[in-house]
Each structure stands twice: as structure tokens, then as C-alpha cells.
Amino acid sequence: MKPVPFDYYRPDTVDDAVALLAELREDASVLAGGMTLGPMLNLRVVRPRAVIDVSRLAALKGIAVERDVVVTGAGTVQRDALDSDVIRRAVPLLTLGLPWVGHFQTRNRGTLGGSVAHADPSAEIPLCLVVAGGTVVLRSRRRQRRVAARDFFQAALTTQRQPDEMIVRLEWPRAQSDAGHAFVEIAQRHGDFALVSAACQVRLGGDGRIAALAAGVGGVESRPLAFETRDFIGLAAGELPARLADHVADAVTPNEDHLASAEYRRALTRELVARAARAALADARARTEALQ
């Protein structure tokens, strides 16, 4: 299908973009790579009067280390993030998650910020951001504000972004060099939306017990979930996969749709969390050995 007629705006600066948003508000859609908004426009799921194209804004691109976080511009193309050595070293979870985002051809154009703004419940980048403990930075004409990713995503396609705001950057805490990471997913076909995805990052103490842990799942409920992991600190590493899998599988209230029943999603959750924990532990051991 073809979109409804819309006015097209291409601002030269972020200031111009947020000034337009202040004026047009709900009537406008912000277009970056178009890998999610494009289909929504073409299928007429969204019918904006105006489209604000930010895909050429250089100020929204780029990957930089600032103190203890890696900052990615909202307009950073997924492919460029996947190729980035800075991200591979400092945010390994994102490097592991990105190959699951769409396809080679859509990653060539889709952006990190676009995926976060769209907030599909099964999207990989939001899950990575939530598990990594990252932050979404929003700008409007009035102000700039920072929202923890765990608060940003509210429900399917629903976030804390206000109509006059746009995402300008994402902040990713730098991973410790001995931390292990894993991202796993099941979809009907590679590149399709995940039925369930799971992400895990873990650090081991010198005694082989869990020293730090973050874990979460996507595609299960209406937003990406990260779990409270305090109770697992000090646990023997070998016990983690089964214990964490049971904990998460019991805690979720899975969605049901034409692709999977709630019980199937729960079963997948249990299996994938266990796999993610095993892989993250193996990665942590390998990194710890490499550092010695």
C-alpha cells in the first residue's frame, strides 16, 4: 500500500527538528531509517499530516565513550553499530544482539534510536538497553531529559516520549572487562520478530560465585523486561542457569497471539534464559582467563 499524503520536512539541525515538533506535535512522525515507520506508513497504521526526516542529521550519528558510558547517537545506523570496535569492547551485549535485528538489508538503514522509539515488545535493541541498564536521552524545545530504559518502555509501541520530544541519544554503561554476555532468540524465521529473546550479563567472583548479574527477556510481555537479580549474588555459577530460568519463567505473564500460546512462550522463556545464562557464564570464564 501507499501512505496517506503528508508534508515532508527535512530540518538541518536538531534545534530545527524539535522546533518543528513543538509546533506539529501529534500530527508529525519522526522518520530516521524508516525500517519500522516505513511499513507503518505504507500500511496506514499511522497517518501523520507531517513527516520530519532526521535521517541526514549528522549530530544524531556517532559512537563515543564519555567517562563510564558509551553514547550512541539516536541516528546511528545499526550496521555501523554492529561494525564498531568501541561497542564490541565496551557494550558487548549490543554487538551480540544486533545480528538478530531484522536482516542484513534492514540493518544497513535502520537506526538504534528508531528501534527504541518504536518500542516493539520483541525488539532486540530495547532489550539490550534495558538489560545493560542504559538511558534514553530525549530533547524537546524546552528541555533535555534522561530516562532510564527500564522506565522508558511502558507497553507495546508505547513509551515515555512526549509528542514534542525526540530521542537524541542512548547511553550504555561500559561493561567490565571480565563480564560475560549472551543474547539468544527464537523466531519462526531468522530475522522475524522474536517469539522470545533473552539477554544476560554476568561477572564471577574469585570464588567462582556470581558477583554481578543482569538478565531480561523480550517478546514475552508487552515490553522488554529486566529482572531483579540480587538474590542470585553469591550463588555457585553452576546453579545459575536452572535457578534463573525457573525464576524468570515463573515471574512472567506471557502474551498469547497467533504465533505462540502463553504456555509455549513460558517454556521458551525457561529454555532461553537457561541458554543465555550458560553462554554468559562461559564468556565470563573465558574473559577472566584471558585477563590472567
Add this chain to the structure above:
Amino acid sequence: MTVLRRAAGERHTIEITLNGRRCRGEAEPRMLLCDFLRHELQAFGVHVGCEHGVCGACTILMDGRAVRSCTQYAVQADGTDIVTIEGLGEQGRLNALQDAFMRHHALQCGFCTPGILSSATQFLRETPRPSEAEVRDMLSGHICRCTGYAQIIAAILDAAKATTTEDS
């Protein structure tokens, strides 16, 4: 404030480099890039399938990267360098990849072929010695309803072999 504005319903001039030649056409803001390439610039090798980025038939090379042309709008492409299937080989002479597709019978109806060739062109440039798993991963962004993919994978692996032998 500097903002380019293009009003809904009005046609505006778009200029791109298409297969090495500067080309001009007109598009209203909502015109899909694939429709612009076909209807304004007569690049009929761009095939339009699902129109929401899933099937991969409309994949083209834009500034060297394989991208969907149905989930972008012509107005966004102004000033870019685009290569379609028409620009891959020379008239009357297939390139190594196209030749491998012919020899392996990697197409039947041909609807998905231009998109796959676009993707494979960037893929082989960046991954000159791919594994079968890497080819399959790249191909996951395309739907072919005729071949079952086996011949397509064989053709791409064969083209990679031919190209790397030529280089060495």
C-alpha cells in the same frame, strides 16, 4: 531556522545518480523510492513485492549498501547514488555473480532475483570468502517462492570462489 519543506500532494524534482548517470524525476513526498525508480526513471528491474520491507524484492544498492526501496521515500533519496540490477552487468555481458546464477539455475520466475543480486553484491564485496551459514544469514532478508534457496546459495558460493580466484 533552516528546514526543507515539501508539501503533500505537490510534485518536486528529485535528482539522483542511477547506475552511474545523473537522472531527474518528480515525486510527491509520499512516493515510495521503488515507485520513483520504476515509474519516473524506468528502472523496471526494481521489483515491488510486499511494500513493507519484508520480502526483499525491491532491494537496491544505495551509496553502496543494499537497502529496501519500498520503506523509503523518493524525496529522501535526493542526491544519493543508486545502483539497480540494470547497473550490475554490462549490456550483453553478465557479471560473475549473474553468470553463477544462470549456471546454477538460481532463479525460476525471477521476481526475487534483482533484490538478491543487489544484496549479494554488497555481501561478497565485504565477505569475499563467505561460509554457507553467512550466505544463509544474508539471504534471510529475501523471500524466494520458486527455488527453495539451495541453488541461490550454491551460485553465491560459486561466484565468491570465481571472484577470489580472479583476484589472486
